[in-house]
């Protein structure tokens with residue numbers, strides 16, 4: 001008997017992954033506005049989790065908490081079994097968390113290669129640890145060529161790039177540097193079709209390595225269904241649905257979001273009545 005006729009289904013790395021991140025009861029207020037009201041979420045080794053929610057639902061705020069940009073008001077974050085609290089973005093970075101922010105992609109005054117190596121600069125051997133700019137330039141050019149990102153020059157200031165080019169560099173940098181968790185907040189929002197494809201492929205490559213776990217926010221469900229293993233819906237400051245992508249569909253997700261929106265509208269109207 002031969003088993004060769006039946007090639008094994010590739011198992012997604014997420015299927016058997018250990019939890020790398022556990023978020024319990026995370027809350028966040030801005031003044032009187034309670035944005036996160038107790039977020040419970042987990043992320044397994046090698047998994048790609050999509051975060052879905054209306055504008056203003058709190059997705060970016062949540063990502064900024066995970067990346068050390070905002071401090072939570074309550075709840076806990078457990079990374080690799082250890083409770084953590086990040087003092088800064090740099091601090092989260094040193095613990096393996098890289099982020100592409102929706103609104104803070106690159107440092108405009110720095111060049112392409114400086115942005116690419118930000119926080120992970122190469123230095124020359126020797127006691128002074130001088131920056132090895134030549135090597136960083138060369139590697140930056142090589143890397144961007146490899147992944148097909150077009151920029152005028154690796155010496156161009158980020159401020160001179162188009163929005164899409166900036167976003168591509170930001171994603172390329174994060175993909176390259178993330179060692180545990182990659183947080184992508186609408187990484188495709190400024191991208192044309194070619195660049196979107198390029199970024200999707202880059203993220204898929206990273207996820208197929210099983211090395212890094214990813215949380216991605218995107219309003220385009222087709223992107224999420226292509227990239228993700230699992231989806232969480234954020235609504236009213238909580239996660240209201242946790243579903244495997246293969247157990248749902250774009251149609252079902254759209255219907256869920258629309259009916260949640262209708263319910264909210266009714267609540268507002270009833271409160272006003």
Ligand SMILES: Nc1ncnc2c1ncn2[C@@H]1O[C@H](COP(=O)(O)OP(=O)(O)OP(=O)(O)O)[C@@H](O)[C@H]1O
Nearest residue numbers: 030033035053054055056057058059060061062102
């Ligand atoms: N620094 C801040 N200070 C005060 N309010 C804030 C701040 N950041 C976000 N908010 C408010 O918190 C709420 C959630 O914002 P957030 O950016 O997290 O939403 P989002 O789910 O990412 O939305 P979108 O899909 O539009 O990006 C909004 O009402 C927003 O105005």
Ligand SMILES: [Mg+2]
Nearest residue numbers: 059060102185
């Ligand atoms: Mg946002």
